[in-house]
Amino acid sequence: MDELPSYAETLNERQREAVLHGKAPLLILAGAGSGKTRVVTTRITYLIDRLSFTPDQILAVTFTNKAAREMQERVDRFLEERGRDAGSAVMIKTFHSFCSWFLRRNAAAAGLSPYFGIYDDDDALALIKTVVPGHLPAGEVRTLQNAISRAKDDNLTPDDDLGGISAHPEFPEVFRRYEEKLAASGNVDFGGLIQKTLMVLHREPAITSRLRQKFQVVLVDEYQDCNGAQSLLLEALYGPQTWLAVVGDDDQSIYRFRGADVSHILNFPQKFPGTVIVRLEQNYRSTGAILEVASQVVARNQGRLGKTLWTANPVGRKPRLVFHNDQDDEAAWAVDLIKRAPLTETAILYRTNAQSRAFESALVRAKLPYRLVGTVRFYEREEIKDVLAWLRLLTNSRDEVSFQRIVNKPARGLGKSALSIVERHRTSDWLDACGLALGELKGKAKAGLGQFLDLYAQLNGALMNCRNLSVLVQQVIEDSGLGEHHRQNEDLGEAKEQNLDELVNAAAPYPGTIEGLTQFLENVELDAAGTLDEQPGVTTLITMHNTKGLEFDRVLVTGLEDGLFPRDTFDPQEIEEERRLFYVAVTRARQELLFSTCRSRLQHGKYQDRAPSRFLAEIDPDSLEVVGAGGRGTEIWAVGQRVFHDDFGVGTVVKKWYNGSELGLDVRFDSGRMGRFMPAYTPLEKVAADE
DNA sequence: CTTTCACCGGTTTTT
DNA sequence: CCGGTGAAAG
Ligand SMILES: Nc1ncnc2c1ncn2[C@@H]1O[C@H](COP(=O)(O)OP(=O)(O)OP(=O)(O)O)[C@@H](O)[C@H]1O
Numbered sequence: 250m251d252e253l254p255s256y257a258e259t260l261n262e263r264q265r266e267a268v269l270h271g272k273a274p275l276l277i278l279a280g281a282g283s284g285k286t287r288v289v290t291t292r293i294t295y296l297i298d299r300l301s302f303t304p305d306q307i308l309a310v311t312f313t314n315k316a317a318r319e320m321q322e323r324v325d326r327f328l329e330e331r332g333r334d335a336g337s338a339v340m341i342k343t344f345h346s347f348c349s350w351f352l353r354r355n356a357a358a359a360g361l362s363p364y365f366g367i368y369d370d371d372d373a374l375a376l377i378k379t380v381v382p383g384h385l386p387a388g389e390v391r392t393l394q395n396a397i398s399r400a401k402d403d404n405l406t407p408d409d410d411l412g413g414i415s416a417h418p419e420f421p422e423v424f425r426r427y428e429e430k431l432a433a434s435g436n437v438d439f440g441g442l443i444q445k446t447l448m449v450l451h452r453e454p455a456i457t458s459r460l461r462q463k464f465q466v467v468l469v470d471e472y473q474d475c476n477g478a479q480s481l482l483l484e485a486l487y488g489p490q491t492w493l494a495v496v497g498d499d500d501q502s503i504y505r506f507r508g509a510d511v512s513h514i515l516n517f518p519q520k521f522p523g524t525v526i527v528r529l530e531q532n533y534r535s536t537g538a539i540l541e542v543a544s545q546v547v548a549r550n551q552g553r554l555g556k557t558l559w560t561a562n563p564v565g566r567k568p569r570l571v572f573h574n575d576q577d578d579e580a581a582w583a584v585d586l587i588k589r590a591p592l593t594e595t596a597i598l599y600r601t602n603a604q605s606r607a608f609e610s611a612l613v614r615a616k617l618p619y620r621l622v623g624t625v626r627f628y629e630r631e632e633i634k635d636v637l638a639w640l641r642l643l644t645n646s647r648d649e650v651s652f653q654r655i656v657n658k659p660a661r662g663l664g665k666s667a668l669s670i671v672e673r674h675r676t677s678d679w680l681d682a683c684g685l686a687l688g689e690l691k692g693k694a695k696a697g698l699g700q701f702l703d704l705y706a707q708l709n710g711a712l713m714n715c716r717n718l719s720v721l722v723q724q725v726i727e728d729s730g731l732g733e734h735h736r737q738n739e740d741l742g743e744a745k746e747q748n749l750d751e752l753v754n755a756a757a758p759y760p761g762t763i764e765g766l767t768q769f770l771e772n773v774e775l776d777a778a779g780t781l782d783e784q785p786g787v788t789t790l791i792t793m794h795n796t797k798g799l800e801f802d803r804v805l806v807t808g809l810e811d812g813l814f815p816r817d818t819f820d821p822q823e824i825e826e827e828r829r830l831f832y833v834a835v836t837r838a839r840q841e842l843l844f845s846t847c848r849s850r851l852q853h854g855k856y857q858d859r860a861p862s863r864f865l866a867e868i869d870p871d872s873l874e875v876v877g878a879g880g881r882g883t884e885i886w887a888v889g890q891r892v893f894h895d896d897f898g899v900g901t902v903v904k905k906w907y908n909g910s911e912l913g914l915d916v917r918f919d920s921g922r923m924g925r926f927m928p929a930y931t932p933l934e935k936v937a938a939d940e
Numbered sequence: 941c942t943t944t945c946a947c948c949g950g951t952t953t954t955t
Numbered sequence: 956c957c958g959g960t961g962a963a964a965g
Contacts, residue, residue: 313955345955370954387959391951439955507954601952623954657941664941693941775955794953816952830953853950854956 254298256291256327260284267494267527268292274487274521275494276514280558281543281836282534285496286798289468290320292494293339294327296466304328304338308464308486310347312471314776316798317341320470340464344479346775348442351449353767355456358449364644364767366436367774370394371629372650373427373438379649380426382419393423400424401440402508403477404447433677435647443478450485461488471797472517473497476508484520493521499554500547503794503830505822515554530557532836534800536565538872539835539842546867547832550825567874568835568842570865575849575856576604576808580611582845583805587617587788593841596789596801598834600814604807605790612788620783622791628773632735632745633752637773639725642679642705643712644767652679659734661697671698680705704728715761718769722756793834804838806831809846809862811905831864844873860905863887886928892916893934897924 257265267277267288279285293309296302311317321341328334342350349367356363368376377394385393396415405411407425414420431438437445450457467486469475472495475483487493495517502511518524532540537560544558573579583597597608605621612619627633635658638651646652656671656679657663667690674685683702690698708725715721726732726749735745755773759765783789789801793814808814815827835842846861866887890902892914900918914933916924926933 343955388949388951442955504954506952603952660942662941667941792953813952851956 254295254331256294260288260291261529261531263527263529263531264288264291267529268295270494270525270527272492274517274524276517276524276526277494277496277529278498278514278526278554278556279496279529280498280532280556281501281832282532282800283529283558284531284533285498285529286316286320286470288529289470289494289496290323290327292468293320293324293466294331296492297328297333297339298331302466305340306464307339307466308347308468309339309341310344310467310469311341312343312474312797314343314346316470317343317346343775344482345439345442346771348446348482349437349771349775351446351460352437352442355449355453358453358456359445360432361437361445362435362645364763366641366645366648366651366770367442368431368434368436368438368650369629369774370398370439371634372436373397375650375653376430376434377423377427379653380430381423385419389417393417393420396420397424397427398438398440399508401438401444401478404444404481430649433647434649435645435677436641436650440478443476443482447478447481447485450482457485458488461486461491465490466492467494469495471497471501473499473502473511473514474504474509475513476510477513478508480513480520487521498556500550500556500829501797501833503797503826503833505826528556530559532558532560533562534839535560535836535842536562536838536840538565538567539838542568542842542868542872543832543835545869545872546835546864547828549867550828565840567872568844569874569876570809570844570846571876572861573845573847575847576607576851577611579807579845579847580607583608583807584611584615584617586803586805586843587612588615590803591617592786594783594785594802595805596791596796596799596803596837597805597807598791598793598796598837599807600793600816600830601808602792608790608807612790617788618784618786619788619790622789623795627748627751630745630748632731632748635731635735636722636726636729636749636752637770639708639729639731640722640766641770643709644763644770646680646705647677649679655729655731656683656701657697659730661700662693663697663701664694667694667698712761712763712766718756718759718761718765719753721761721766722753726753793830796837797833800837800839802839803841803843804834805843805845806834807845808850809844809865810850810859811862812859813850814862815864828864861885866890886914891936891938893936894918894924894926895932897922899936900924 257268260268264284267275268291277285277288289309293307296307297304309320311320321337324339325337352359352361353363374394377390381390381393396417400411400414407421407428411421464486469483495514497514499511499514502509518526540558540560571582573582587595599605602623609621635655638654641648641651670689671682671686674682676682680702683698687695687698708728711721711724732749735749736742738745756769759769811817815824818824844865847859849856849858866885886902886905888902888905891899892902893899897918898920900916902914903917904915914926914928916926918924
């Protein structure tokens with residue numbers, strides 16, 4: 250072999266081993282910040298640069314579209330530096346967008362049109378509502394929707410044994426009817442993208458072998474959050490010539506609620522015999538003090554693989570823990586920190602999107618720039634979804650959800666009875682059904698439906714001969730009346746108008762053809778959040794889940810309160826998942842880490858008293874710098890904490906409860922005796938677990 | 941058929 | 956507090 254390429258010189262020995270590794274299945278198992286993603290990127294470059302692979306033979310799977318774009322950029326840059334181009338011929342996608350690509354190319358085999366649309370969770374919910382019996386409460390409908398998604402994540406169909414998914418008596422029937430309606434709509438939901446791809450690969454050996462022939466190299470990042478269907482997909486992609494590598498960290502598996510299962514990474518060596526495991530143990534991201542706290546907490550989880558993780562970085566300042574009265578104080582504190590060092594790259598992390606509000610308004614008041622990642626995602630706003638529904642109907646007139654959404658929006662006199670007549674005439678195509686129903690309607694409804702049909706014809710004509718997609722989008726907004734409708738909204742009208750303008754701009758890069766429209770819609774459907782660039786001096790507001798794979802100089806982990814983070818739950822598995830989320834959040838920080846917790850928090854319109862998160866009790870107090878403690882409700886108690894009482898001796902906290910704002914503890918003493926205490930008044934002493 | 945208003949319940953987390 | 960839902964008025 251020639252001398253090492255320069256990009257390999259900056260790697261440590263283990264990383265280099267992973268990059269230069271040959272054909273045998275490769276499992277890279279490593280803790281946070283150890284350079285896993287960097288190894289994937291470098292390996293792609295190496296395979297192209299030094300071995301004879303061409304970019305289009307390589308498939309890399311990332312967890313988010315943003316991660317895919319970033320990896321694409323890095324690979325392009327690497328290859329450019331080495332005087333090669335065509336880096337962008339490497340296929341770097343999420344599982345979902347890869348499957349979408351595949352299904353459009355093999356539409357016939359999948360029983361789809363190449364212009365199929367993708368239903369997001371809201372769309373799926375709308376469809377489920379049309380198939381659930383009678384008036385189930387909204388909560389139950391959601392539960393059923395969730396069960397359907399979980400079933401599809403495990404590649405199950407209504408014919409399979411669904412007992413492991415949901416015990417709801419209506420579930421199998423609702424699932425079946427949902428799948429029928431979905432098939433009739435000609436569209437695909439998220440789970441269906443994976444499932445239909447699997448179906449084609451299992452049924453059509455010729456297609457499978459062509460696909461394996463094409464992608465001789467397959468790499469998967471964040472494999473610990475892989476679900477059952479995705480794991481099967483990986484097996485289907487794996488042929489005798491495939492160079493396969495997966496990368497992940499069992500301590501960072503945080504998407505169980507979405508069907509992810511850490512067992513897929515743990516069982517990888519069994520599934521792919523001959524697997525070579527490479528462990529990366531050096532963390533390049535964080536200070537020693539940050540890593541220490543992360544390790545202490547995650548160490549409480551049972552059944553983890555356990556990994557060594559060390560860093561040559563300085564120990565740095567101890568992470569700080571700051572107590573606040575409520576979420577507004579917490580936000581004011583965050584703003585103050587940012588003002589003191591406005592150029593330090595800072596991220597404010599929280600468990601639930603609702604928590605972003607207080608931070609947003611404090612930042613606005615302080616006139617500090619910020620970007621909000623996630624939350625009311627751009628493409629999920631009402632006005633945007635309305636216009637997208639029109640566009641989707643233009644690519645697929647069988648799309649029930651989109652049809653129902655816009656047929657009478659803005660109102661054109663089509664109510665329940667008129668629409669049930671349309672429904673009676675439904676073939677597969679909703680416009681045909683409208684045409685047939687027209688004869689049976691009269692008056693306002695007839696006029697309204699006629700108007701709708703004319704509009705469709707007009708916009709469909711526009712699609713046939715418009716140069717640029719933004720022209721079509723503009724025309725849909727104006728001609729459909731949706732633009733006017735949303736502009737008239739009392740206080741949000743202006744914002745909605747701006748959003749619609751932005752949608753027009755977003756369509757500009759696409760050609761005004763059905764292919765261009767399909768591509769635009771797919772990008773929107775699979776990456777609903779839109780892109781927000783990071784910029785120096787702009788604070789990031791983000792959920793902990795969304796920070797997967799990211800890093801920031803300064804990280805604020807907020808809302809560390811029992812019941813919020815971790816959420817209260819009876820399921821020990823879920824507590825462990827929350828603890829992994831804590832680990833992910835903490836290990837995003839390069840230099841500075843701050844925790845904050847509130848004694849009281851506004852929730853559902855009421856202030857509720859809160860106690861510090863049990864995770865804080867799992868950190869060695871010596872590893873933290875505590876600010877503002879000492880007041881009432883600032884002592885950190887966790888269920889399981891060992892305590893000593895003057896009269897009763899040693900025992901264990903078995904329950905936390907509240908009497909108004911006062912914290913109470915139930916303790917089971919080793920003598921067998923139980924006791925109830927208010928730690929504010931009773932001298933209970935914490936003792937170490939082994940005393 | 942459309943609009944308004946009173947009432948209820950409570951979403952973790954997202955491709 | 957806020958958004959979704961359903962009944963009743965217009
Ligand atoms: N050999 C190295 N020398 C210097 N810096 C490195 C090296 N390897 C990785 N890094 C840096 O360490 C940081 C973490 O790398 P990377 O994001 O690839 O880690 P990761 O294992 O994917 O992290 P996580 O699982 O926490 O998302 C990055 O800033 C990366 O540039």
